[in-house]
Amino acid sequence: MRVGIPRGMLFYHYYPLWRTFFSELGAETAVSPATNKEVLGRGVAEAVDETCLPVKIFYGHVAWLLERGIDVVFVPRLVSVEKGAYICPKLLGLPDMIRNHFRLDGKIIDVTVNLNRKPRQLYRAVYETGRLFTKRPDCIYRAFCRGLECLKQYEKLLQRGLWPEEALAVMENRSGSREEKEKEGERLNLALIGHVYNLYDGYASMNLLTKLNRMGVRVFTPETLPWYLIQQRAATLPKPLFWTLGKRMVGAAFHYLADPTIHGVIYYVAAFGCGPDSFTADIVSRQARRLRKPFLLLTVDEHSGEAGLVTRLEAFVDMVRWRLEKDENNLPAHG
Amino acid sequence: MKITFPHMGNMYICVRALLEYLDLDVVVPPPTSKRTLTLGTAVAPEFACLPLKINLGNFIEARELGADTVIMAGGRGPCRFGYYAQIEKGILEDLGMELKMLVIEPPQKSVREFLQEIKDTAGGKSWWTIIRAIRFGWEKIKAVDEIEKEVMRLRAREEKTGVVDAVYREALQAVDRAGSYEELKGAVREAKERLAAVPLRKEEDDILRIGITGEIYTLLEPFANLDIERKLGRMGVEVERSIMLSEWIDEHLFLGLARHNHGHETKRAARPYINHFVGGHGQETLGSVNRYWQQGFDGVIQLMPFTCMPEIVAQSVLPRAREELDMPVLTLIVDEHTGEAGFITRLEAFVDLLRHRKERKREGKLVVPVGRA
Numbered sequence: 001m002r003v004g005i006p007r008g009m010l011f012y013h014y015y016p017l018w019r020t021f022f023s024e025l026g027a028e029t030a031v032s033p034a035t036n037k038e039v040l041g042r043g044v045a046e047a048v049d050e051t052c053l054p055v056k057i058f059y060g061h062v063a064w065l066l067e068r069g070i071d072v073v074f075v076p077r078l079v080s081v082e083k084g085a086y087i088c089p090k091l092l093g094l095p096d097m098i099r100n101h102f103r104l105d106g107k108i109i110d111v112t113v114n115l116n117r118k119p120r121q122l123y124r125a126v127y128e129t130g131r132l133f134t135k136r137p138d139c140i141y142r143a144f145c146r147g148l149e150c151l152k153q154y155e156k157l158l159q160r161g162l163w164p165e166e167a168l169a170v171m172e173n174r175s176g177s178r179e180e181k182e183k184e185g186e187r188l189n190l191a192l193i194g195h196v197y198n199l200y201d202g203y204a205s206m207n208l209l210t211k212l213n214r215m216g217v218r219v220f221t222p223e224t225l226p227w228y229l230i231q232q233r234a235a236t237l238p239k240p241l242f243w244t245l246g247k248r249m250v251g252a253a254f255h256y257l258a259d260p261t262i263h264g265v266i267y268y269v270a271a272f273g274c275g276p277d278s279f280t281a282d283i284v285s286r287q288a289r290r291l292r293k294p295f296l297l298l299t300v301d302e303h304s305g306e307a308g309l310v311t312r313l314e315a316f317v318d319m320v321r322w323r324l325e326k327d328e329n330n331l332p333a334h335g
Numbered sequence: 336m337k338i339t340f341p342h343m344g345n346m347y348i349c350v351r352a353l354l355e356y357l358d359l360d361v362v363v364p365p366p367t368s369k370r371t372l373t374l375g376t377a378v379a380p381e382f383a384c385l386p387l388k389i390n391l392g393n394f395i396e397a398r399e400l401g402a403d404t405v406i407m408a409g410g411r412g413p414c415r416f417g418y419y420a421q422i423e424k425g426i427l428e429d430l431g432m433e434l435k436m437l438v439i440e441p442p443q444k445s446v447r448e449f450l451q452e453i454k455d456t457a458g459g460k461s462w463w464t465i466i467r468a469i470r471f472g473w474e475k476i477k478a479v480d481e482i483e484k485e486v487m488r489l490r491a492r493e494e495k496t497g498v499v500d501a502v503y504r505e506a507l508q509a510v511d512r513a514g515s516y517e518e519l520k521g522a523v524r525e526a527k528e529r530l531a532a533v534p535l536r537k538e539e540d541d542i543l544r545i546g547i548t549g550e551i552y553t554l555l556e557p558f559a560n561l562d563i564e565r566k567l568g569r570m571g572v573e574v575e576r577s578i579m580l581s582e583w584i585d586e587h588l589f590l591g592l593a594r595h596n597h598g599h600e601t602k603r604a605a606r607p608y609i610n611h612f613v614g615g616h617g618q619e620t621l622g623s624v625n626r627y628w629q630q631g632f633d634g635v636i637q638l639m640p641f642t643c644m645p646e647i648v649a650q651s652v653l654p655r656a657r658e659e660l661d662m663p664v665l666t667l668i669v670d671e672h673t674g675e676a677g678f679i680t681r682l683e684a685f686v687d688l689l690r691h692r693k694e695r696k697r698e699g700k701l702v703v704p705v706g707r708a
């Protein structure tokens with residue numbers, strides 16, 4: 001049985017786990033390619049206009065896979081991955097959206113993962129998936145443990161500053177390291193906060209990461225921070241956020257806003273239609289004003305042009321540089 | 336302490352009753368209007384959903400009338416409503432328009448505990464009085480729902496346009512004014528009698544039945560839905576709404592203690608399409624479409640604010656239900672830019688379509704499908 005894995009939504013959070021799990025069970029997997037014009041175009045055509053860009057892109061990846069003769073698509077229902085929080089209504093409904101739109105009844109693995117109130121539920125989801133390939137619970141369990149190990153290894157690589165594609169390449173023994181243009185004395189540390197499916201989707205983000213690197217910026221993302229630290233920072237909110245991804249972004253932003261070695265923060269929102277981001281952006285902007293840190297709220301949708309993006313990035317980078325120089329010349333003012 | 340709260344349809348009647356029963360000082364915000372929306376939109380995040388923008392407008396207008404405290408409901412996600420109070424507080428503080436926010440957060444904080452807290456700050460009342468106050472508010476909202484259901488049925492049938500609405504308006508005022516159970520009962524009785532006496536048209540067979548479903552706030556707040564029920568009523572359409580205010584209050588604030596079974600059945604009916612809770616009422620929307628189909632309605636309208644997450648899930652799944660059930664469904668999305676003219680055009684076109692279908696069905700030219708269990 002060939003399992004299709006769309007390279008969208010939470011792919012860059014969990015792929016090493018999924019891949020290892022399936023391959024340990026002897027299943028063949030096919031992954032859609034990095035988002036490209038075709039994938040995006042298909043997604044925009046298939047999904048309803050009102051939905052957010054990442055979901056549209058996900059539709060595009062599914063469409064791509066279906067045309068390549070896979071047997072089932074893997075679209076787990078990720079309701080909640082921690083106590084007290086959900087992912088997002090759209091991710092809760094994603095398997096239903098995909099199943100009904102592409103008429104995939106029986107051709108979709110849509111097991112539910114809900115750790116909000118019942119942490120043990122995870123094993124049921126794992127078992128349900130594994131059973132499609134083997135009858136032996138011990139094999140399923142072993143495959144899952146192997147998957148978790150790989151996931152841990154992957155997360156370590158991310159924390160060391162590798163981008164997901166690079167980390168995956170390292171794990172698959174393909175080489176792959178980006179040349180970072182480092183000019184002495186010109187290096188600027190900026191935090192870039194966004195959803196994984198926006199930041200690391202080069203096509204959708206118009207290669208935002210590479211662009212920043214080329215401008216001599218060293219980029220820090222939520223993925224370079226350990227989860228407990230993000231949790232800690234997010235816990236300073238008066239009411240806990242009930243979106244795991246939103247919490248991740250707010251916690252990371254709060255951390256970098258308060259970190260003196262980070263010179264500025266870019267909050268990257270693929271604006272069109274993202275519900276949680278409309279709120280977290282408000283929370284983070286307020287904090288940035290309070291802490292007087294250079295801050296850019298970068299909103300992008302499928303109609304944004306590349307030129308506009310570059311202009312805004314350059315203006316921001318120049319501003320941060322200018323402020324940095326001014327501060328260096330006036331050291332006493334800031335102690 | 337002068338307490339205010341956000342508007343949502345007729346909710347003010349029950350909240351006022353409850354708070355005044357406790358001798359609290361209440362400022363009901365002026366009815367939601369264009370001005371409310373403009374004020375709210377100016378200060379809200381651009382991509383926030385419409386109810387948040389209107390809430391903010393309500394608060395600003397209530398503050399102009401001297402309110403200093405807001406009470407509202409919270410929630411635990413996953414839709415944005417559960418974080419409204421916190422976002423609103425931050426925005427108002429930035430504007431120098433501080434308001435104290437008291438948020439009901441069941442189950443961490445039940446309605447009773449919440450009111451106790453209010454009472455403590457305002458000079459204690461007994462436990463028993465608080466429970467009686469809740470009951471009184473609850474009875475009022477049930478009364479309002481009862482009257483409203485009848486109004487929705489009769490609007491499509493009245494001989495002279497506007498008579499039903501005139502009675503309705505006065506009935507709401509009478510319920511709002513009622514200071515005791517006696518008076519409340521009297522108000523309901525009178526409203527029913529007067530509604531029963533409204534002269535109706537003779538012919539019945541051109542009446543269409545449309546079910547309205549979707550996001551709760553847009554369903555319940557006539558300003559947000561451009562008064563869709565009245566508009567349809569006047570086009571000769573009998574409207575049924577998938578959730579009434581009392582049902583929402585029960586589900587959201589009393590955690591289902593008053594036990595409406597309605598919700599469960601609707602969820603079951605959603606299962607072929609949406610098999611899991613998706614926040615808000617996204618799943619119920621599909622369930623409602625299925626149930627309206629089972630009950631032989633002519634069409635369904637899904638109402639939602641722009642960017643509403645649970646309803647986007649529903650909207651994405653709807654095409655399949657529409658096709659399998661052969662049930663016409665119209666999705667109407669509202670935000671601060673929605674224009675009256677375009678809205679009416681779409682409603683009229685939909686109603687025309689349904690009329691046409693109904694005729695063809697009567698002539699036996701349209702085969703009705705069997706649907707999915």
Ligand code: SF4
Nearest residue numbers: 052054088090274275
């Ligand atoms: S979190 Fe935002 S971008 Fe992600 S699925 Fe939800 S609405 Fe879309």
Ligand code: SF4
Nearest residue numbers: 384414415416615643
């Ligand atoms: S249900 Fe929709 S409109 Fe209402 S708060 Fe949630 S996202 Fe906003």
